[in-house]
Amino acid sequence: MTDEVPGRGLRLAFAGAGHWHFSVDARYLELARASGAEIVGLSDDDEAIARARAAEAGCDWTINLEELVSSFRPDLVIAMPRPDRAAEQVARLLQLGAPLFSEKPLGRSGAEVWPLVEPAERGWVSVAFPMRHLPIWGALERLSAAGRLGTVGQVGVRQINGPPGRYREYGVPWMLDPAVAGGGPLRNIGIHLTDVLARLLAGTQRVVGAARTARMHREPIEDVVAAVLRDEGGTVATLETGYSFAASKPGDGEIRVAATGAYLLQRRDTLRIFPADGPPEVIPMPPDWDMYRELFFDALRRFRAGLPPAVTVRECARANELIDRIYDACE
Numbered sequence: 001m002t003d004e005v006p007g008r009g010l011r012l013a014f015a016g017a018g019h020w021h022f023s024v025d026a027r028y029l030e031l032a033r034a035s036g037a038e039i040v041g042l043s044d045d046d047e048a049i050a051r052a053r054a055a056e057a058g059c060d061w062t063i064n065l066e067e068l069v070s071s072f073r074p075d076l077v078i079a080m081p082r083p084d085r086a087a088e089q090v091a092r093l094l095q096l097g098a099p100l101f102s103e104k105p106l107g108r109s110g111a112e113v114w115p116l117v118e119p120a121e122r123g124w125v126s127v128a129f130p131m132r133h134l135p136i137w138g139a140l141e142r143l144s145a146a147g148r149l150g151t152v153g154q155v156g157v158r159q160i161n162g163p164p165g166r167y168r169e170y171g172v173p174w175m176l177d178p179a180v181a182g183g184g185p186l187r188n189i190g191i192h193l194t195d196v197l198a199r200l201l202a203g204t205q206r207v208v209g210a211a212r213t214a215r216m217h218r219e220p221i222e223d224v225v226a227a228v229l230r231d232e233g234g235t236v237a238t239l240e241t242g243y244s245f246a247a248s249k250p251g252d253g254e255i256r257v258a259a260t261g262a263y264l265l266q267r268r269d270t271l272r273i274f275p276a277d278g279p280p281e282v283i284p285m286p287p288d289w290d291m292y293r294e295l296f297f298d299a300l301r302r303f304r305a306g307l308p309p310a311v312t313v314r315e316c317a318r319a320n321e322l323i324d325r326i327y328d329a330c331e
Contacts, residue, residue: 011075015065016103154236208227
């Protein structure tokens with residue numbers, strides 16, 4: 001096995017293949033093939049979707065999770081359940097003893113996700129938070145270890161994606177139903193940001209204020225949510241997320257960390273570090289860098305080596321809880 005084919009020799013199966021990340025955006029089918037893994041089967045609650053996805057993947061299909069695990073015998077299941085079905089289906093896969101690489105949010109609230117924590121920790125579950133692979137994390141560790149970061153006083157996170165109508169084009173109109181999706185962009189893409197904040201802020205994060213609007217697209221879900229938070233140490237944070245980018249791609253996002261020793265600005269294509277003393281540092285992303293490829297291949301390497309997952313279900317539950325508090329604070 002080479003580093004470029006970390007899935008070689010692994011048997012992979014998909015549960016919830018109707019999810020758009022199967023072939024759009026994250027493109028897990030493409031990544032599974034590129035990893036060198038064998039795709040042994042897939043499932044979906046909808047038989048027509050399961051048939052169509054199986055034809056696309058060139059594998060067998062089922063609508064039954066028990067059959068997916070017992071008949072196809074995967075080493076690892078790529079789980080992509082709808083949020084309203086996630087808690088039940090992920091729990092069932094864990095009962096069946098299947099190791100999982102799972103899409104977030106794993107439920108419609110923190111309360112739905114927390115019961116999955118203990119069974120997940122008895123098995124192996126890696127949650128898909130690709131922002132964990134951005135270079136800002138290594139830079140923060142490097143500056144802190146050298147005593148050059150100082151006191152963090154401000155954090156800002158933003159992720160703005162294209163209009164919500166694209167989910168109808170993707171064949172997942174349920175993403176626009178908050179009763180199914182657990183909310184709108186805050187639950188879907190904002191969970192990446194609340195995971196970032198949970199890592200950067202100390203203790204429990206208090207939501208000072210929040211607002212949302214649905215005036216742009218007039219959908220049942222919000223277009224935009226913005227929030228101000230404060231942690232137990234006094235660090236102030238801002239969060240912005242929404243489906244307010246006019247075009248479908250590329251969207252807009254950043255992570256900002258302001259400390260006494262350095263100011264870090266992570267954008268999609270570049271990390272910029274402005275130290276208190278010395279010249280700025282510019283770290284461009286490689287032209288072919290793919291955040292989801294980094295995420296997925298790292299998960300396969302960790303699984304093969306018997307290492308813990310990069311992101312746990314416990315961390316996903318905490319990120320969901322922070323989303324709940326932001327929704328509760330929204331005007």
